[in-house]
Amino acid sequence: MGDSTALLGRHDALLCDLDGVIYLGNAGIPEALHVVTLAQSRGIATGFVTNNAGRSPQVVAEHLQLLGLDVDAETVITSGQAAAQQLSEMLAADSPVLVVGSDALMEAVVEAGLRPAGLDEVLANPEASGVAQGYDPDLVWSRLNDATRAVRAGACWVAANTDSTRPTDLGLMPGTGMMVNAVAAATGVEPQVAGKPNRPVFDTAVRRAAAERPIFVGDRLDTDIAGARASGITSLWVLSGSHGAHDAAVVPPEQLPDHVGLTIAAVLEDPIEVSIDMSRETGAASARARAPQGDLVQIDCSASEAAVAGVTPSSAVTALQCLVALRRAGVTTDLAAVAATIDRALSITAEEHDSQGRSMVDREVRHG
Incomplete structure (x- = not known):
């Protein structure tokens, strides 16, 4: 492994999701803290794009600083900022906005030139309110009742995100999308969505980093990876947060990543190279790759079924990269059974990783 061939060495900016990539709840993911610090020491720009509108960029930056990172609020882009900005483009300056969210979202609305208001004021002129x-x-x-009444009356409705879950140190918990869906179900109206996977937050992150070859690291396929791909940014999907192999087997192809890693430490490794063979006549396809430990993994697909060989806890991520490569190549065979095998191996991988009390990056620091 060399710095120039590893993923990090191929890019001039490391852009990251936060929940499930940098931290879980209040606890930092050790690999992430090491990788971000290492990237900064090499002159690689870093930035953070989060769909969590519950905290302001300043509060997020202070959290990251407490975890040991040298960052400031300018490196943090939140979906709350994006939502407020989107409303400001739809409404006149100083228009009233019903804020259904945290104080941080209210601050973002004010900074965008709008005015937080109560339900009565919004209902008095809903077409000019948000x-x-x-x-x-x-x-x-x-x-939620207030939001329902305002939306039903015709107010412009922007949601910071529609994530159904959010990763925490206690497991997956309900996300903003659950509450957004409640209002949508009651009104029959769908909101405009400002955060990931929509492009503006990614464009802002790239612009602030002054990047030409960024890589984006995320744990959700439907927001992080879909948004990065739609924005033309190389993507690394990590398994330290929300989604697993079963998700990769069923999401639309445009939500599939360029690279797969157990954690963000994968940016310090050479990318997994997958070879694919496909037959137009029979519809058969196969993907194979060699894991870093030397194991050969292969997925074989007929028109109706698929099988995987060589999956062990040490090669599970490689197997998942093969699954992703097949689906990105247009293979439509049901890969659910293969994904289940990979997920079982990944669960062992995660347990071993956690019990070691050290990370790939720790070893990189000691031996590199």
């Missing part, structure tokens, strides 16, 4: 909805850990049901 509703901004984002994550709020202290949400009460009456706020």
Whole structure:
């Protein structure tokens, strides 16, 4: 492995999701802290794009600083900022906005030149008013009732994101999307969505990093990876957060990543090279790759079924890269059974990884 051939050495900016990539809950993921610091020491720009609208960029930056990272608020882009900006482009300056979210979302609305307002003012002139909805850990049901009434009356409705779950140190928990869906179900209206996978937040991150060859690291296929691909950014999907192999077997092809890694430490490795053979006549296809430890992994597909060989805990990520490569190549064979085999191996991989008490990056620092 060399710095120039590893993923990190091929890019001039490391852009990351936060929940499930850099931290889980309040706890930092050790690999992530090492990788970000290493990237900065090499002059590689870093930036963070989060769909969590519950905290301001300054609060997020302070959290990252407490974890040991040298960052400031300018490196953080939140979906709350994006939602407020989107509303400001739809409404006149100083228009009233019902904020269904945290204080951070309210601050973003003010910074965008709009005015947080109560339900009565919004209902007085709904066509000239807005509703901004984002994550709020202290949400009460009456706020959803207010949002429902405002949206039903015709107010412009922008949601910071529609993530159904959010990764935490206690496992997956309900995300903003659950609350957005409640309002949508009650009104029959779908919101405009400002955060990932929509392109503006990615464009902002690239612009702030002054990057020409960025890589984006995320744990969700439907937001992080889909958004990076739609924005023309190389993507690394990591398994330290929300999604697993079973998701990769069923999501639309445009949500599949360029690269797969157990954690963000994969940027310090050479990318996994997958060879694919396909037959137009029979519809058969195969993908094979050699894991870093030397194991050969192969997935064989007929028109109706698929099988995988060589999957062990040490080669599970390589097998998942093969699955992703087949689906990106247009293979339509049902890969659910293969994904289940990979997920079982990955669960062992994750347990071993956690029990070691050290990371790939720790070894890189000691021996590199």
